[in-house]
Amino acid sequence: MMLGLRVGAAAAATRFLGRRVAAIATPSGATMASHGHADVSQTADMSKPMYCDRVDTPLPDRAYKDELSAADKSLKQKEKGPWNQLTKEEKIALYRLMFRKTYPEMKQPTAEWKTVMGGVFIFLGMTGLVVWWQSVYVYPPQPRTFDREWQAKQVQRMLDMKVSPVEGFSSKWDYEKGQWK
Amino acid sequence: MSLTKPAMRGLLGKRLRFHLPIAFGLSILVAVAFKYTVTEPRKRAYAEFYKQYDAVKEFKAMREAGVFESVRPSGE
Numbered sequence: 001m002m003l004g005l006r007v008g009a010a011a012a013a014t015r016f017l018g019r020r021v022a023a024i025a026t027p028s029g030a031t032m033a034s035h036g037h038a039d040v041s042q043t044a045d046m047s048k049p050m051y052c053d054r055v056d057t058p059l060p061d062r063a064y065k066d067e068l069s070a071a072d073k074s075l076k077q078k079e080k081g082p083w084n085q086l087t088k089e090e091k092i093a094l095y096r097l098m099f100r101k102t103y104p105e106m107k108q109p110t111a112e113w114k115t116v117m118g119g120v121f122i123f124l125g126m127t128g129l130v131v132w133w134q135s136v137y138v139y140p141p142q143p144r145t146f147d148r149e150w151q152a153k154q155v156q157r158m159l160d161m162k163v164s165p166v167e168g169f170s171s172k173w174d175y176e177k178g179q180w181k
Numbered sequence: 182m183s184l185t186k187p188a189m190r191g192l193l194g195k196r197l198r199f200h201l202p203i204a205f206g207l208s209i210l211v212a213v214a215f216k217y218t219v220t221e222p223r224k225r226a227y228a229e230f231y232k233q234y235d236a237v238k239e240f241k242a243m244r245e246a247g248v249f250e251s252v253r254p255s256g257e
Contacts, residue, residue: 160246
């Protein structure tokens with residue numbers, strides 16, 4: 001259903017941008033930690049199936065824990081039998097072997113929006129400074145058609161020509177009294 | 182515990198059966214509303230305007246205002 005796209009953001013970035021760009025583009029450990037993703041591992045062999053915590057992918061490509069201790073292995077053996085013989089703690093332990101986060105844990109809000117909004121405003125501000133510099137040093141003088149007197153004469157000429165007299169421009173002008181209605 | 186089997190087929194058909202009549206209904210409603218709030222008043226406005234329209238008078242007024250190049254105001 002996901003067309004095989006069950007890879008993390010880093011892998012997707014690698015696929016589209018190349019390894020070196022993806023290394024820059026993937027959030028670094030510092031940014032990830034400040035957003036509340038402090039427990040992300042930094043290196044992963046992306047040629048093998050990977051685990052992911054995604055709300056839209058309930059069953060990742062592999063279980064979370066692949067190096068099982070002896071206790072884990074015996075629990076996995078017990079899982080092969082009837083499940084109503086498992087205690088509640090064992091069921092939870094099995095879940096935690098398969099998955100890192102539960103759905104409520106995955107859906108917890110992060111502080112990422114603050115970084116995004118901050119970045120947006122920073123770039124908007126920089127753009128504003130560029131635009132201001134442009135208006136001082138780049139723009140040529142305004143055409144004469146922008147002057148107040150020219151605009152007034154233009155309006156008068158439009159009224160003389162009776163532009164849009166039915167429902168538009170000239171219909172709002174009272175020709176007898178010489179003023180706007 | 183056994184859950185009821187969810188609907189596996191006919192999902193698009195069900196959605197269309199629900200949404201298409203609404204879509205058509207709303208579109209027709211908007212079209213009718215536009216006709217009676219915009220086009221009919223506009224047609225009446227134009228009819229009223231041209232009932233009292235004297236083309237020669239308007240031409241003379243425009244000529245005096247000096248907007249034409251083929252005829253100058255009568256004073257010149």
